[in-house]
Amino acid sequence: MRSIVGLIVVITAATFYLYILSSYLPTGPRQLPPKATENEEKSDIDTNKDSGEFKEHRLKFPSDLVELRELAELLQFYKTEHTGYVLLLFCSAYLYKQSFAIPGSSFLNILAGALFGPWQGLVLACVLTTVGSTMCYLLSQAFGKRYITNLFPGQVSMLQRKVEENQSCLFFFLLFLRFFPMTPNWFLNMSAPIVNIPVTFFFFSVFIGLIPYNFICVQTGSMLSEVSSLDDLFSWGKVLQLLCIACVALLPGTLIRHYSQTHLKLDGLEENNGVNKKTQ
Template sequence: MRSLAGLVAIVAAASVHLYLLSTHLPPGPKQPDTEGEDGIEIITMHQFFSPSRLKFPSDLDELRELAEMLKFYNREHHGYVLLLFCSAYLYKQSFAIPGSSFLNMLAGAIFGPWEGLVLACLLTTSGSTFCFLLSSIFGKQYVAHLFPDKVSLLQRKVEENRSSLFFFLLFLRFFPMTPNWFLNITCPVLNIPMPIFFFSVFIGLIPYNFICVRTGSILSEISSLDDIFSWTTLAQLLAIALMALVPGALIKHYSKAHLKVDGMDRNGTSQAGIEQDRKRR
């Protein structure tokens, strides 16, 4: 009970921090008055960038709207936007909240493809490590109790691949048979060493982060259908496809010869586990 209270306190403190960041905005830049001196009111960023519109995006329309606001605000307050983005990203990753793909695309739209990629990789790894630590300190017994079949299956596969543990974790990141957030909270239960966990996240999610960040960067530059079929956009889409296929193919080739992943499906369960669930029902 004490561990649960500690976790609630940390979540509450992080939530208050994120709320204060999103509501106490520094003075924003003014939108240019394109009509000259005709008495038209100049719209300030505080009017355009209202705190009520600051929320985690759940679809592409919300993503584009939020990206436009943050890009405009980023002109004079890069440090603030960076702090806000990092805080929001770490909040999601640390507390195992799904939806990092939209934040990766947001990073590409706001900060560009390369700064966005570096940010996404660092924040993914840091947030996943925080999640690992929180699970290790507060939640190991709850994870094993709530997901007994999935934890049991992963434990068995970890033991079977103990000699190639790093590459097994890379395989699970490249081919998510179980969600990344679930791996983050389960690895402490499986006694995965933190250095192996840390570098498997950092390296294993580079292709995924690259795809999302590049997609966000392209979406922010597209204003019409003609832009989609330009040579530049097509070349970038081809690069994204290659980045997704080549590392995955190499890991899959290695896994066939060295890893034991039979019996796992894309949800991290086994056929035996499914049959057990049916019998319980």
């Protein structure tokens, strides 16, 4: 009971902090209501300013690419005037999602590429992914061991057995799970302390193992911020760039898979994909 109360306190405090941070925004852009046409915008822009018919953008987690692009445009405005605020808000939202195993980190990785560029965005995404996953590990270690074991007894038992079988090359086993997620990343983050994975192995396996995934998402976000139409996206230059991104991202996974065929014991691990079905 005490662990549940502690977890609720942590979640409540983090949620309140994020709410306060996103509520007290600096002065931001305003736009006409969606029904206004271009002609109406030109003729009525002065009168609407005084009548208060403009609506303010509001910050929220994006659920699709349209919302993601709108959020990226809004934050780009804030970034030019309030760089520190945007960085703090982005980092806080990312760590919140990762720490509490909330889906949607791919959208935030894409947003990182759109806001901070391909290389700064990649470094930021890798650091935040690693820190957030480690915070999830520590929260699970402090509050969730009994509940996760009760919710997913078969999956935890299978992962425990595979960790014991691969003790001699545990770090490469963890890298394999990140490159080829037979076990979902959120489940691995929460169950790692239960199956006695050292936090140092966990930390560096997340940082290295998720570089290809973060790289693809961030590069995609950087490209989306530069195109204005589908014709731009499917130009020869962009297609070649996408192919290069795919090749670079697939190379580490190919090497790890080759290593796993002779050194790792993975039989039966795919059964842990049942975790996905339980959460759908």
